[in-house]
Amino acid sequence: MYKLIELTSGVCAADGFFADGIHVGLKKEGAKDIAFIYSDTLCDVASVFTTNKMFAAPIAHFRAKGDFQTNFVVINSKNANAMTGDAGVRDIDEVLATCQESIVNPVMSSTGVIGVRLPKQKIIDGMKLFDLNAKNPHEAAKAIMTTDTFSKEKAFRVELADGSAFHIGAMAKGAGMINPAMATMLCFITTDADVSKEIMQEILDEVTVTTFNAASVDGDTSTNDTVMVFANKKSKTFHKEAFKEALHAIMHFLALEMVRDGEGATKLVTYKVTGAKDNHEAEVVAKALSNSLLVKTALFGEDPNWGRIASTVGASGAEADPKTLTISFEDLCVYKRGELLFDAAMEDKAAAIMKKPRFTISCDLGLGNGAFEAYGCDLGYEYVKINADYRT
Amino acid sequence: MYKLIELTSGVCAADGFFADGIHVGLKKEGAKDIAFIYSDTLCDVASVFTTNKMFAAPIAHFRAKGDFQTNFVVINSKNANAMTGDAGVRDIDEVLATCQESIVNPVMSSTGVIGVRLPKQKIIDGMKLFDLNAKNPHEAAKAIMTTDTFSKEKAFRVELADGSAFHIGAMAKGAGMINPAMATMLCFITTDADVSKEIMQEILDEVTVTTFNAASVDGDTSTNDTVMVFANKKSKTFHKEAFKEALHAIMHFLALEMVRDGEGATKLVTYKVTGAKDNHEAEVVAKALSNSLLVKTALFGEDPNWGRIASTVGASGAEADPKTLTISFEDLCVYKRGELLFDAAMEDKAAAIMKKPRFTISCDLGLGNGAFEAYGCDLGYEYVKINADYRT
Numbered sequence: 001m002y003k004l005i006e007l008t009s010g011v012c013a014a015d016g017f018f019a020d021g022i023h024v025g026l027k028k029e030g031a032k033d034i035a036f037i038y039s040d041t042l043c044d045v046a047s048v049f050t051t052n053k054m055f056a057a058p059i060a061h062f063r064a065k066g067d068f069q070t071n072f073v074v075i076n077s078k079n080a081n082a083m084t085g086d087a088g089v090r091d092i093d094e095v096l097a098t099c100q101e102s103i104v105n106p107v108m109s110s111t112g113v114i115g116v117r118l119p120k121q122k123i124i125d126g127m128k129l130f131d132l133n134a135k136n137p138h139e140a141a142k143a144i145m146t147t148d149t150f151s152k153e154k155a156f157r158v159e160l161a162d163g164s165a166f167h168i169g170a171m172a173k174g175a176g177m178i179n180p181a182m183a184t185m186l187c188f189i190t191t192d193a194d195v196s197k198e199i200m201q202e203i204l205d206e207v208t209v210t211t212f213n214a215a216s217v218d219g220d221t222s223t224n225d226t227v228m229v230f231a232n233k234k235s236k237t238f239h240k241e242a243f244k245e246a247l248h249a250i251m252h253f254l255a256l257e258m259v260r261d262g263e264g265a266t267k268l269v270t271y272k273v274t275g276a277k278d279n280h281e282a283e284v285v286a287k288a289l290s291n292s293l294l295v296k297t298a299l300f301g302e303d304p305n306w307g308r309i310a311s312t313v314g315a316s317g318a319e320a321d322p323k324t325l326t327i328s329f330e331d332l333c334v335y336k337r338g339e340l341l342f343d344a345a346m347e348d349k350a351a352a353i354m355k356k357p358r359f360t361i362s363c364d365l366g367l368g369n370g371a372f373e374a375y376g377c378d379l380g381y382e383y384v385k386i387n388a389d390y391r392t
Numbered sequence: 393m394y395k396l397i398e399l400t401s402g403v404c405a406a407d408g409f410f411a412d413g414i415h416v417g418l419k420k421e422g423a424k425d426i427a428f429i430y431s432d433t434l435c436d437v438a439s440v441f442t443t444n445k446m447f448a449a450p451i452a453h454f455r456a457k458g459d460f461q462t463n464f465v466v467i468n469s470k471n472a473n474a475m476t477g478d479a480g481v482r483d484i485d486e487v488l489a490t491c492q493e494s495i496v497n498p499v500m501s502s503t504g505v506i507g508v509r510l511p512k513q514k515i516i517d518g519m520k521l522f523d524l525n526a527k528n529p530h531e532a533a534k535a536i537m538t539t540d541t542f543s544k545e546k547a548f549r550v551e552l553a554d555g556s557a558f559h560i561g562a563m564a565k566g567a568g569m570i571n572p573a574m575a576t577m578l579c580f581i582t583t584d585a586d587v588s589k590e591i592m593q594e595i596l597d598e599v600t601v602t603t604f605n606a607a608s609v610d611g612d613t614s615t616n617d618t619v620m621v622f623a624n625k626k627s628k629t630f631h632k633e634a635f636k637e638a639l640h641a642i643m644h645f646l647a648l649e650m651v652r653d654g655e656g657a658t659k660l661v662t663y664k665v666t667g668a669k670d671n672h673e674a675e676v677v678a679k680a681l682s683n684s685l686l687v688k689t690a691l692f693g694e695d696p697n698w699g700r701i702a703s704t705v706g707a708s709g710a711e712a713d714p715k716t717l718t719i720s721f722e723d724l725c726v727y728k729r730g731e732l733l734f735d736a737a738m739e740d741k742a743a744a745i746m747k748k749p750r751f752t753i754s755c756d757l758g759l760g761n762g763a764f765e766a767y768g769c770d771l772g773y774e775y776v777k778i779n780a781d782y783r784t
Contacts (some may be wrong), residue, residue: 029675054706054714054719083702083714085730109764114699115727208539224705281727293685294779295773301780307506311477314446324477338477342507379685380780381773388693388772 002065004249005157010137011156013169014192015234018038020134021143023128026078026112026119032143034076034123042069042104043230046204050225054134057088057118057225058091058108059079064089070105071377073188073228075144076123077173078112082223091118098127108119111146111173111186111224132243141171142284144186144190147386148173153271154250158242160195166193168243170250174258187212187227192234193243203244205253211251214286215259227251256263259375260358267299268375270360275326276370281318283372285363288316299378304350306334306342313363324366329353337366358367394634396641399548402529405547405561406584407626412526413535416472416518418504418511424631426468426515429580430524434461434496435622436589438596442617449473449510450482450500451618456481462497465580465620466522469565470504474615483510489521490519503538503565503578503616507514507703512750521667533563536578540565540780542564544649546642550585550634558585558627560635562642566650579604579619579646583627585635595636603643606675607651607767608682619643651767656774659691660674660767662752667718668762673710677755680708682768691770698726698734705755716758721745729758 007013021032045068049059058081074095081088095118096106110118141151155169172187182344195203203228211330212227260268271289276282289295292312298305306327313320328337330353334342342350353359399405413424435459441451450473466487473480479655487510488498502510533543541693549562564579587595596619605620621639652660663681668674681687684704698719705712719727722745726734734742745751 049693050707052703053707053712054702054717080699085714087732114697114703115732116699117732147561223699223706293775297776297779300776305506305782306474307475307508307615310446311444311506314615315442315446320445322477325446335475340479340504340507340509379663379776379778383685384689384692384771384773384776387689388695 002158002160002239004246005159006312007155007157007167007169009169010141010153011037011169011171011188011190012135012137013157014167014190014232016189016192016232018132018135019140020136021139022126022129024122026076026122026258031077032139034074034126035140036072036074037140037230037232039071039190039232040236042071043232044200044203046067046229048204048227050209050223050224052225054083055224056110056224057084057092058110059224060091061163062088062107065105070107072099072103072106072158073109074106074127075109075186077144077146079116080114080224081118082114083111084117090117091120094125095120095127098124100130100132102132109186109226111144114223136291137169137171138207144171144173146155146173147263148244148261150261152254152261154253156246156247156249159244160237160238160239164235164237166237167191167249168193168246170254172254172258174261175244183358186224187228189229189250191229191231193231193244194236194238194302195231199240200229200231200271203247207244207248207251211248211255214373215255218294228348237282239256242333254326256375262377263386264380266378266380267378268358269377271374271376272360273365274371275366275368276362277319277368278370279372282370284318285313285316285365286374287374288312289361290374293379296376296379299354300380302351302354304329304334304354309361309363310335319367320365321367322323325354326364326366328362330359394550394552394631396638397532397551399544399547399559399561401561402545402547403429403561403563403582404527404529405549405579406559406582406624408584408624409582410524410527412523412528413531414518414521416514418514419517424531425470426466426518427532427535428464428466428522429532429582429622431463431582431624432624432773433624433626434463436461436592438592438621440590440596440600440617440619442522444615444617445592446475446615447550448502448616449476450502451616451723453481453484454499457497460497463501464491464498465496465657466503466519467578467580469508469538471502471508472506472512472616473502473510474506476509479737487515487519488513490516492522492524494524499740501578501618503536506615529561529563536563536565536708539655540653542653544646544653546645548638548641550638552629552631552634556629558626558629559583560585560642561709562646564646564650566653578616581621581642581739583621583623584622586628586630587623591632591721592621592623595639599636599640599643603640603647606607606645606765608679615678626633648767651769654769655778656772657769658749658772659770660750661691661769663766663768664754665757666754666763667759669711669755669760670762671764672762674762676710676763677708677757678766680704682766685771688768688771691746692772694743694746696721696726696739696746701753701755702727711759712757713759718756718758718770720754722751764773
């Protein structure tokens with residue numbers, strides 16, 4: 001009834017959206033460090049934010065606005081504007097007061113070091129340099145990166161049976177402090193679909209659960225997690241199922257890209273949990289696996305140490321029983337309902353799977369119909385290196 | 393009323409207890425790998441075990457015995473006898489069937505790799521070699537080590553006002569998969585105090601909460617966590633408060649030793665949380681801090697990145713508010729009730745504290761009277777190295 005056609009134009013895929021990234025001196029050596037997204041007509045905004053109670057100033061600022069439409073968001077990297085109190089919120093007001101004339105109800109988003117006041121003058125200087133007619137989505141995507149090693153974008157043209165079409169495009173950044181409890185570090189999505197704010201928020205909430213909220217790099221939930229969807233409705237077209245499928249495809253892709261680009265990560269692992277008492281318990285187990293240090297270091301060592309998988313399942317808090325548990329690496333079953341299948345002959349096969357950049361570890365708890373998939377990465381020397389000296 | 397005098401005789405400090413460690417070929421290069429504790433009269437046993445639902449065969453075997461007295465425990469390292477099902481329990485019966493004649497109701501405990509059948513013949517061969525008259529507590533403490541870099545023992549003579557005395561001695565092992573949810577990896581305590589089984593269990597449960605259960609190396613709860621206290625009552629003396637104080641001093645010391653010897657750890661950090669809504673919420677926050685990868689890697693990097701402390705408090709799930717939160721490194725207050733105190737001048741002082749092998753990070757949530765202290769370590773390259781290739 002409808003089809004999704006992939007585009008490469010990121011947050012500029014939808015009609016009427018403009019974006020760019022420039023350098024104002026927050027990052028070293030001329031790297032882009034502030035970005036904007038601008039729409040030539042006003043947008044409804046749907047959003048999800050971190051559950052961290054130390055949520056950052058930009059989130060406090062956004063929430064204080066209540067119900068509103070906007071056509072502009074500015075995003076800076078290198079400074080999270082978190083734990084900066086009321087002064088941090090006032091800094092945002094000062095920055096946004098310098099917006100160009102056509103901008104209405106601007107919002108701001110930040111990522112970087114926590115607990116340092118925003119270098120606002122540099123950003124204010126940059127605000128004048130933005131070319132609101134620019135369509136440079138890739139530069140915007142680069143400007144919001146922190147320890148990311150590649151930028152993350154995805155966009156679709158959604159064509160409906162009657163020949164009408166709308167677009168959805170997104171950019172995101174991730175890398176560390178990734179255990180989204182509601183959203184991820186930062187993700188900005190633009191669409192020209194003719195979607196109401198309420199339906200857009202409902203779909204965003206639903207899709208978040210199985211995408212960003214199923215991803216973890218290090219089990220630390222950030223102060224700045226933000227997903228915003230901007231809809232300017234220019235296409236005059238909408239189809240709920242198609243919109244949801246496209247949004248899910250975008251957010252799922254970006255969540256996995258974020259894990260794949262997790263700090264120091266060399267592997268992207270899907271933890272497929274089935275047979276749990278209910279879906280919630282499956283989620284608890286899947287997330288315990290993606291966050292276990294012992295599982296993550298075994299992945300890094302390419303060691304099929306399935307005992308750590310079993311132990312983590314048992315320690316997760318969910319109902320579990322060694323007599324009903326089954327564990328597989330891809331199609332290789334190593335433990336089946338109390339039976340130790342793993343032997344020396346299996347070692348090579350398991351090791352070959354562990355060497356792949358992407359694979360699935362399945363745990364069937366054998367107790368019910370609860371299922372959940374979580375996404376995690378390994379933890380190696382690079383993670384320690386990046387995080388032992390993050391601020392310098 | 394009473395005094396505690398420290399002894400160096402570990403699990404042989406109490407009258408009538410014997411112990412030794414020998415090599416039977418589980419470890420390489422002649423290292424001790426099985427240990428026993430023997431009492432020349434029968435003992436009551438108090439115990440706490442892991443909450444991991446994949447609890448190991450020795451724990452299943454112990455629980456199946458019901459109420460009993462014993463005079464012997466054999467402990468092996470290198471193999472956890474976990475995820476080995478009923479066969480693992482039968483292996484224990486086979487090993488214990490070879491006990492020497494004077495042994496009654498023997499128990500077994502194991503630590504090491506999960507998911508591999510016990511190399512029982514080697515242990516059976518060793519059972520005949522045990523000299524039940526040996527008093528070599530340090531050899532026993534060495535034999536139960538896995539990735540520990542030093543053995544862990546503590547013992548007291550408790551002298552009461554009337555001149556009578558009793559003794560408590562202990563050995564423990566730790567190092568990895570340390571996030572005791574009830575006890576820690578393995579800890580064996582012997583006493584000649586004339587204590588009833590009920591009171592001993594009650595005191596053990598109480599003391600466990602603020603000692604082993606407050607310690608974490610990596611947030612992974614093992615399948616084999618075990619604390620056992622053996623009381624042969626030979627001193628004919630008891631004093632509840634003195635016993636509790638001595639037991640607390642022993643378990644607190646051993647818990648901290650375990651964290652200090654955490655895999656790859658270079659620092660032992662006390663997380664002192666006060667001002668929480670209640671004690672439970674304080675515990676949640678303190679444990680979130682001791683388990684945060686971002687906090688642990690900042691410690692390793694000796695980086696006073698207090699923003700990660702704040703973020704972890706906020707993400708812990710406990711009630712928290714940036715306007716009432718205060719964070720200090722030792723006596724250096726870096727953030728006070730919404731006020732950013734940390735500046736360049738403070739950086740050197742904070743860095744000097746971070747370089748110490750042991751220090752305290754305090755968080756006053758400013759909301760109530762809940763308090764808890766947790767103990768954690770840093771996470772560096774060595775942890776990754778040890779755990780990326782644990783089985784080989």
